[in-house]
Amino acid sequence: MSLRLIANWKLNGSIQFNDQWAEDFFKNFSSLNSESIGIAPAFIYIDHIRKLIGDSGINIGVQNICEEESGARTGEISASMIKDLGCKFSLIGHSERRIFFHESNKTISKKLNLANNNSVMPILCIGESAVENERNDTYDILKFQVEEALKDLFEQSALIIAYEPVWAIGSGKIPNPEEINSVHKMIKDVVQSRFPKIDLKSVLYGGSVNSENASSLFVQEHIDGALVGGASLDGKEFAQIVNIFNEIK
Numbered sequence: 001m002s003l004r005l006i007a008n009w010k011l012n013g014s015i016q017f018n019d020q021w022a023e024d025f026f027k028n029f030s031s032l033n034s035e036s037i038g039i040a041p042a043f044i045y046i047d048h049i050r051k052l053i054g055d056s057g058i059n060i061g062v063q064n065i066c067e068e069e070s071g072a073r074t075g076e077i078s079a080s081m082i083k084d085l086g087c088k089f090s091l092i093g094h095s096e097r098r099i100f101f102h103e104s105n106k107t108i109s110k111k112l113n114l115a116n117n118n119s120v121m122p123i124l125c126i127g128e129s130a131v132e133n134e135r136n137d138t139y140d141i142l143k144f145q146v147e148e149a150l151k152d153l154f155e156q157s158a159l160i161i162a163y164e165p166v167w168a169i170g171s172g173k174i175p176n177p178e179e180i181n182s183v184h185k186m187i188k189d190v191v192q193s194r195f196p197k198i199d200l201k202s203v204l205y206g207g208s209v210n211s212e213n214a215s216s217l218f219v220q221e222h223i224d225g226a227l228v229g230g231a232s233l234d235g236k237e238f239a240q241i242v243n244i245f246n247e248i249k
């Protein structure tokens with residue numbers, strides 16, 4: 001099974017936080033299936049997290065990579081560097097990167113290719129804003145984001161897509177799970193019809209996922225998993241979300 005449950009820690013974490021998280025997670029995680037789980041901490045904690053998760057099989061990834069492989073990009077980290085550290089995946093084009101760091105679809109497309117070249121699984125994040133949602137533009141916006149990000153991808157690329165409505169991130173609001181299911185089906189149809197050689201592994205939902213709403217999401221056919229922000233910062237809460245997933249999927 002490919003990655004299905006990803007913890008996006010964003011700009012959070014510390015040595016003490018990480019220790020507590022691992023203790024809480026492993027106390028509450030009730031499955032042997034950990035290959036579908038990924039944690040994306042801040043870069044500098046990768047090694048610390050690796051020690052904490054040991055040989056549990058949980059994957060470590062990152063929240064971003066540079067769109068260049070090497071050279072004059074002060075402060076950046078490349079796909080080959082994270083591969084070197086054993087990271088298995090990278091989020092790409094998260095809405096916070098698009099908004100605060102002005103990432104364009106073109107930059108995102110370059111990052112997707114670099115991830116693939118380095119055997120790092122890219123998790124392409126897409127999503128509409130509140131205004132676009134109110135205007136009923138969701139499908140058009142998502143199609144545009146998918147097409148722009150994938151049109152320059154090398155053939156046979158692999159990827160995971162995370163649908164994250166911008167207005168649902170950190171807000172406690174989520175769309176109706178049936179609506180999310182239809183959106184995911186549309187995303188799969190667009191990729192399959194426009195880019196038949198691309199290997200789309202799964203479509204995850206992200207935006208205010210927690211242990212209360214997880215089962216209503218995971219029962220939907222086309223919701224293959226979740227990208228979890230705030231709720232993933234609590235080891236117990238994230239373990240509960242994973243446990244719910246494993247019971248349903």
Ligand code: PGA
Pocket residue numbers: 008164168169170171206207208209227228229230231
């Ligand atoms: P949230 O964040 O779960 O806190 O809404 C999700 C994300 O931004 O990936």
